[in-house]
Amino acid sequence: MATLNLFSQPWQTTISPSFCCSNSNNNISYAYQNHNIISNNSKLHFFSNSRHFSVLSQFSTHSSKSGSGSSWLQNSSFAAGIEYRKRPLYSVFPTKAAEVSSVEDLYQFICSGPLLDKIGITQEKVAESIDNWILYGRYLCRLFQLNELYLTEPQKARIYHYYVPVFLWCEQQIEEHQSKFKDGEEIPPLVIGFSAPQGCGKTTLVFALDYLFEVIGRKSATISIDDFYLTAEGQTKLREANPGNALLEFRGNAGSHDLALSVETLASLTKMTREGVKMKLPRYDKSAFSGRGDRADPSTWPEVEGPLKVVLFEGWMLGFRPLPVEAVKAVDPQLETVNKNLEAYYDAWDKYIKSWIVIKIKDPNCVFQWRLQAEIAMREAGNPGMTDEEVRDFVSRYLPAYYAYLPTLYSEGPNGSDPQRLLTIEIDEGRNPILASI
Numbered sequence: 001m002a003t004l005n006l007f008s009q010p011w012q013t014t015i016s017p018s019f020c021c022s023n024s025n026n027n028i029s030y031a032y033q034n035h036n037i038i039s040n041n042s043k044l045h046f047f048s049n050s051r052h053f054s055v056l057s058q059f060s061t062h063s064s065k066s067g068s069g070s071s072w073l074q075n076s077s078f079a080a081g082i083e084y085r086k087r088p089l090y091s092v093f094p095t096k097a098a099e100v101s102s103v104e105d106l107y108q109f110i111c112s113g114p115l116l117d118k119i120g121i122t123q124e125k126v127a128e129s130i131d132n133w134i135l136y137g138r139y140l141c142r143l144f145q146l147n148e149l150y151l152t153e154p155q156k157a158r159i160y161h162y163y164v165p166v167f168l169w170c171e172q173q174i175e176e177h178q179s180k181f182k183d184g185e186e187i188p189p190l191v192i193g194f195s196a197p198q199g200c201g202k203t204t205l206v207f208a209l210d211y212l213f214e215v216i217g218r219k220s221a222t223i224s225i226d227d228f229y230l231t232a233e234g235q236t237k238l239r240e241a242n243p244g245n246a247l248l249e250f251r252g253n254a255g256s257h258d259l260a261l262s263v264e265t266l267a268s269l270t271k272m273t274r275e276g277v278k279m280k281l282p283r284y285d286k287s288a289f290s291g292r293g294d295r296a297d298p299s300t301w302p303e304v305e306g307p308l309k310v311v312l313f314e315g316w317m318l319g320f321r322p323l324p325v326e327a328v329k330a331v332d333p334q335l336e337t338v339n340k341n342l343e344a345y346y347d348a349w350d351k352y353i354k355s356w357i358v359i360k361i362k363d364p365n366c367v368f369q370w371r372l373q374a375e376i377a378m379r380e381a382g383n384p385g386m387t388d389e390e391v392r393d394f395v396s397r398y399l400p401a402y403y404a405y406l407p408t409l410y411s412e413g414p415n416g417s418d419p420q421r422l423l424t425i426e427i428d429e430g431r432n433p434i435l436a437s438i
């Protein structure tokens with residue numbers, strides 16, 4: 001266990017990492033040992049035990065997702081957008097001993113984060129658990145191929161002000177959820193919903209959390225509302241049934257999802273309480289039919305195995321509540337049908353979610369900027385991407401729903417949510433958390 005007195009004199013640390021990494025058949029495993037931090041005035045022992053973990057083929061799931069367009073990943077070889085789940089991950093840690101300025105600096109940085117108060121973690125608690133913060137930070141650096149010793153400010157903020165605090169919050173939620181069951185009772189996995197606009201980095205956040213759950217030994221499953229889109233054929237029928245409604249011409253808005261599939265999937269996931277139970281998770285292929293999309297071939301769906309502890313369920317319109325018809329018509333008359341369709345979504349999605357994370361943006365126009373950045377990055381990487389005009393058209397079909405439903409999502413919380421089990425994270429244009437404006 002770590003013994004650390006952060007309130008002593010400034011001190012210096014020496015880190016001597018030694019890694020090995022192997023990769024076979026989509027199965028990447030890492031081992032690392034003898035990571036000792038020795039301080040002059042304080043004692044901190046961590047990683048003295050050797051650990052071994054494997055990262056299975058989940059990196060190849062959700063390959064339909066577009067790139068993150070994330071500036072914080074600029075110096076990382078991870079920042080390859082669409083391909084990021086497919087490529088093997090290799091450690092970029094230096095093999096030579098390196099000096100870092102101070103764990104105390106890191107502690108101060110962590111304590112200055114905007115989420116700490118919200119998640120109920122005091123500075124003392126950070127001090128007590130600094131070894132875990134460093135451990136999780138290190139895992140994430142490895143995942144994103146960042147050099148933990150030379151993180152830029154945005155990278156540090158992303159890891160220590162965002163992903164690690166959110167992970168700790170999820171852990172608290174899981175513990176609270178589990179404490180409601182008696183000894184011997186089967187405990188369903190906690191479904192955590194992530195409601196966040198497109199392009200704001202929710203896929204990367206969920207990817208990071210899923211990875212941390214895996215390395216600490218909690219079985220998790222990730223699913224997106226996009227995985228529940230109608231098939232291409234169903235989409236055509238929807239378009240034909242709503243002639244002239246631009247909001248239902250392509251996938252996206254309420255009405256373009258297969259709600260029976262989502263009920264079946266979420267109900268089955270919440271029953272995955274036992275060792276050995278397995279199920280395939282539906283996936284959607286956005287590249288099919290020249291980008292119009294179609295359900296991915298079931299033979300490519302990833303398999304998850306119980307007992308699941310947590311399900312991470314994300315989507316841009318998760319938790320949207322239907323509004324009085326006049327309110328939506330005032331935003332866009334075409335929303336009337338979408339709003340009607342939305343009435344069936346609580347029972348198909350939101351009802352399963354017991355804890356919520358809402359990522360709040362100031363202005364839905366950010367979605368256009370973020371999507372544009374992602375497409376430009378894809379084009380620059382030599383992959384087919386939308387033109388600026390196509391991006392504008394694509395995003396314009398989502399904006400009415402944002403304008404109509406985000407105000408209530410932010411003021412009342414997601415449909416059916418418990419305010420005690422809701423974490424709202426306001427982010428800036430760089431997609432990092434900021435102190436919430438009142």
Ligand SMILES: O=C(O)[C@H](O)CO
Nearest residue numbers: 198226251252286316
């Ligand atoms: O591509 C899509 O379907 C939208 O961006 C929603 O994720």
